[in-house]
Structures are given as structure tokens and as C-alpha cells.
Amino acid sequence: MSRRITWTLVALTSVLLVLAVVPLAVSLTARERVAYRDSQRAATRVIAAAAEEHLSDGKAATTLRTELAAAARAGDCAAVYDASVRLVASTPCAAAQGEEAEELVEDVLRGREPEPPDSEGRLLAAEPAGDVREPAGAVVLARSSGPLDARIAAIWGWSAAIGVAGLAASVLLSVRLARWVSRPLSTLDASARRLGEGALDERADVRAGPPEVRRLAATFNTMAARTEALVHGHRAVVADVSHQLRTPLAALRLRLDVLAAGADRATAVELASAQEEISRLSRLVDGLLAVARAEQAVxxxxxxxxxxxxxxxxxxxxxxxxxxxxxxxxxxxxxxxxxxxxxxxxxxxxxxxxxxxxxxxxxxxxxxxxxxxxxxxxxxxxxxxxxxxxxxxxxxxxxxxxxxxxxxxxxxxxxxxxxxxxxxxxxxxxxxxxxxxxxxxxxxxxxxxxxxxxxxxxxxxx
Structure with missing residues (x-):
């Protein structure tokens, strides 16, 4: 019984934890991805604004170089292209972007919303420099996906830790609950077994367990007390009957023996028949008492x-x-x-x-x-x-x-x-x-x- 209660509660808790923790982790993961993408696009727009001043307004590239240097210090790889898809300026690591970056630039220059490719280990973002319909150029920024992966791993790790902690707490609570319910029942079962084996003074503990189990133990004690009283009463009746019947039969047999000693032959024959009937009655009484003892035996x-x-x-x-x-x-x-x-x-x-x-x-x-x-x-x-x-x-x-x-x-x-x-x-x-x-x-x-x-x-x- 205790195992069934424990496994039932553990299974129920596991289902509830899966239904609660997994959707929460999925939601946090999606939110973290969106936030990381928004941060990358914001950094790309800052560089694109500086590139527009240089490409459209003809200003010096000082501001653009400053932004590219800041991007490089942050670990990003940025490249600025003009309207003819010619590389104007870039961070030292931008050469690794390759054809993927050029395809994004072409999409931006045509006025289409680019779809960043899924590149292993990095994320690409592209923004137009200037008006979206007639951009003066485009900026491509590549950012490592390592920090994002680390945050996602942390989310799932904490979610797993919360699930394991909840499951462990559920196991402990289930075991305690199962013991609280089953231990009094086991004690009651042992008391019933000892009562059935003949320990008529056996009583169950009525202080432990749920109220229903305590009431059951109290009912068992009442039944045991009545059984003890009945058995003791029957034993007393058998003892009294044994004494009250055997004593007069023994006295009657002695009197017949005395009478037979001084009687004539005809009377002696009749007395012998009476003695046989008394012996038969004695055997019958002994048999009835033996049956009574057997029937009340526990x-x-x-x-x-x-x-x-x-x-x-x-x-x-x-x-x-x-x-x-x-x-x-x-x-x-x-x-x-x-x-x-x-x-x-x-x-x-x-x-x-x-x-x-x-x-x-x-x-x-x-x-x-x-x-x-x-x-x-x-x-x-x-x-x-x-x-x-x-x-x-x-x-x-x-x-x-x-x-x-x-x-x-x-x-x-x-x-x-x-x-x-x-x-x-x-x-x-x-x-x-x-x-x-x-x-x-x-x-x-x-x-x-x-x-x-x-x-x-x-x-x-x-």
C-alpha cells in the first residue's frame, strides 16, 4: 500500500512538474533569443547610422571607425558596404563572413527584409544605411551565439534543478504520507494476527494515522474486548459445568458400588446396568466438554x-x-x-x-x-x-x-x-x-x- 501511494504521488508530481517547468523553460528560451536578436540589431543600426553619414553626407569616416572599433571590442564582426556591394570598412574579423554577408547586403539594397542564415556558432544581422527604399549602403554584423547558448543552457539547467528539487520534495513528502497512512494499518494488521493466534488481550494503537484509521483501530479494540469477554465467559461456563456434573456423577458411582457390595444377585445385576449407564453418561459429559473446549479454543x-x-x-x-x-x-x-x-x-x-x-x-x-x-x-x-x-x-x-x-x-x-x-x-x-x-x-x-x-x-x- 505504501509503495502504491508513493509511486502514485511521485508520478502525479512528475507530470505536473513537466507540464509547468517545460513550457516555462521554452517561453524563457524564446524570450532570450528575441532579446539577443534585438540587441544585435540595435548594435547594427548604430553602425548603419554612422555609415549613412559617411556614405550619403560625405562626412569623414571618423565616427564610423569609432563604432567599428567599439563593435570589435565587444567581440562582434561588422562590415560596411556601399550601394554597389563594395566593402567600405570593416572590423578585422569581418573577412570571415564570406558569401552569406554579400547575399544579405543584396537583399537589403533591394529593399527586402533579409532572412539571417542559420550559421553554426554565430548570428548574422543586416541593416540598410539610410532610407530603406534607396539605401546608400548596408551594414552586416556577425555576433557569436556562445553567450546566447550559455544563457539558454542556464535556463534549462535551472529548470531541471527546480524539477529535480520538486521531485525530491515530492518523494520525501510521498514517503512520509505513505508511512503515516500505512504504518498504523500494518500495526493494526499485526494486532489482528496476534488476536487470531490467541492473544485475547491484544489491542491496537488508536493514536497514530488518519482519523479513519484511528476509528478503525478503536472499533477493533471494541471487538477484541467483546471477544475476550465472550471467550472468558465460555471458559468459565465450561469449568463450572465440568465441576458441577462430574462431582455428582462420581458420588453416584461410589454409592452404587457400596450398594452392589451387599446386594443379592438380581439387585447386583441391576446395579451393574446402572453403573454402565453412569459410565456412559460420564463419557458423554467428557465428550461434550471436549467439544466445548475445542470450539472455544483460539x-x-x-x-x-x-x-x-x-x-x-x-x-x-x-x-x-x-x-x-x-x-x-x-x-x-x-x-x-x-x-x-x-x-x-x-x-x-x-x-x-x-x-x-x-x-x-x-x-x-x-x-x-x-x-x-x-x-x-x-x-x-x-x-x-x-x-x-x-x-x-x-x-x-x-x-x-x-x-x-x-x-x-x-x-x-x-x-x-x-x-x-x-x-x-x-x-x-x-x-x-x-x-x-x-x-x-x-x-x-x-x-x-x-x-x-x-x-x-x-x-x-x-
Missing amino acids: PRPTAVRVDEVVADRVAAWTPVAEERGVLLAAGPGGTAPTVALGAGHLEQILDNLIANAVDAARSGGSIRVDHRVTGAAARVRVRDDGPGMTAEAKAVAFRRFGNPEAGGTGLGLAIVHRLVTVNGGTVRLEDTPGGGLTVVLDLPRWPDREGKREKRAGGPRS
Whole structure:
């Protein structure tokens, strides 16, 4: 944004400077040329007046020589011709005028307005000596164009200096303006990112930038304060519910244990059924609390090695799988990806998926957990060869109690979906070739240098 503001203002200033400075320099150049020509013609007329006194009135050439000497001292080359185009008097350098001077004299003697030729390095001017219609002679004066060129160069030099100075001032002003506008927005963006990462006490600076940006920062702070209050309120509710529900359930379970110890066989069977229902209710409460915690979680991403977590969770669940006659193994992985997830989230995700797969797998079945890199994401798959799920069940599997075919609480996939999506990933269900269910997780990769090199190189190496 700051670059766009800077370049826009610089381009606009450059156009304005060109439209203002260039026409002014052209006008000053033309005015300087006219003034230089007028000065040359005035000097020529002075010599022509002295030449008229000598040629028409027959006076001595003293005044004429004086004017020619003054012209020579000024650096001009002057020549006086009579009516027959014969050279009467001249300065020492007049011999260099050549045929151009004679052509100008002929034009003057015929009563025509001469057109001075464009001669490199000098300017010629011709004036009649006496009456324009019947001149007694003509005067040709050649003056170096060096002073005129120097003045014109000075005009364009000062114009360029003014343009450069204006452009430099515009660049400085544009940079300061762009920073004044963009820096508060960058700060606000950083605050929003930290708030999204879980820093609920993050607030933006409302003292810098334009009024619109300050109002936006104030609105952001209001939103952040309300979000913090809501999240803290939800956490308090979850903590209270957890305490208020678990305590009476534990007390009820203890009382049933005491009653079962001294009851007869029929009563003991009924009490055992009641204890199973209480255990099921406890698991349901724990599942609901886990979903509530997952839904209110605002994770701060950390670098998590997928291969290490997969190996750890497979090792932890292997004894449970072996008790049920199920083979649990980690599939061969390629490049070990590092993902950006909240602390402990990948462990919780895999625990829920492996638990569901172990419950669904038949004796003698297998469960495989593998991972690989797919562009900017890390893909983790949990595959089993159990009965699988129907299309209708897969469509509602990620909802709370959405799967009517679930053998447990029906909350495991809801927790997985929430934990994956809150970290910026995706999860989907697919059929395992040959039968069974495959859960596919696409998790955001940690933006390390290795990932950036792979991205520049066109993707990860296989």
C-alpha cells in the first residue's frame, strides 16, 4: 500500500512538474533569443547610422571607425558596404563572413527584409544605411551565439534543478504520507494476527494515522474486548459445568458400588446396568466438554513434527489395538513435514481418529497412519478396513451426534473437525479401497526456510 501511494504521488508530481517547468523553460528560451536578436540589431543600426553619414553626407569616416572599433571590442564582426556591394570598412574579423554577408547586403539594397542564415556558432544581422527604399549602403554584423547558448543552457539547467528539487520534495513528502497512512494499518494488521493466534488481550494503537484509521483501530479494540469477554465467559461456563456434573456423577458411582457390595444377585445385576449407564453418561459429559473446549479454543500455532507425533500416538495405542486383535502401524512417510498447529492438537486429533478406527475395526483387521507433503499442506491419513460408512453417515459425521451408526458418544469426529478447521486445515472422509474408511487431514505447514525453498523450486521433492 505504501509503495502504491508513493509511486502514485511521485508520478502525479512528475507530470505536473513537466507540464509547468517545460513550457516555462521554452517561453524563457524564446524570450532570450528575441532579446539577443534585438540587441544585435540595435548594435547594427548604430553602425548603419554612422555609415549613412559617411556614405550619403560625405562626412569623414571618423565616427564610423569609432563604432567599428567599439563593435570589435565587444567581440562582434561588422562590415560596411556601399550601394554597389563594395566593402567600405570593416572590423578585422569581418573577412570571415564570406558569401552569406554579400547575399544579405543584396537583399537589403533591394529593399527586402533579409532572412539571417542559420550559421553554426554565430548570428548574422543586416541593416540598410539610410532610407530603406534607396539605401546608400548596408551594414552586416556577425555576433557569436556562445553567450546566447550559455544563457539558454542556464535556463534549462535551472529548470531541471527546480524539477529535480520538486521531485525530491515530492518523494520525501510521498514517503512520509505513505508511512503515516500505512504504518498504523500494518500495526493494526499485526494486532489482528496476534488476536487470531490467541492473544485475547491484544489491542491496537488508536493514536497514530488518519482519523479513519484511528476509528478503525478503536472499533477493533471494541471487538477484541467483546471477544475476550465472550471467550472468558465460555471458559468459565465450561469449568463450572465440568465441576458441577462430574462431582455428582462420581458420588453416584461410589454409592452404587457400596450398594452392589451387599446386594443379592438380581439387585447386583441391576446395579451393574446402572453403573454402565453412569459410565456412559460420564463419557458423554467428557465428550461434550471436549467439544466445548475445542470450539472455544483460539490456538497459537507452534511448529509440530508430524512424524514424531504419529510415531508417539501409534506406540501409545498399539497395546489397545493388540488386545482387540487389530494391527496398528505407521505407514512409510516421505519428507517429514512440520505443521502449524496449536499445542497438543495433533495428539488429540489422532487419539480420536485412532480410537474410532479401533472401535470400528474387526478382529484381524488393520489400521494404518501415514503422512506426506502436498504443496503448502501436510496430508495425514488414518485408514482402516472396517465396515466403513454410508454416504448419508459421512455427510453428517462431523456434527455433534450426527452419525446414528456411531458406537460411542458420536463426538469424536466433531472434535477432530473443530480442531482441524480452527487451525486452518481441512478434513474429509473417503472410502478405503477394498472396504473401510479413510480420514484425510490437510494441515497447514510451518513456514520454515525449507518450505520456502521447495515452493520456489516448484514443490517438494518426492
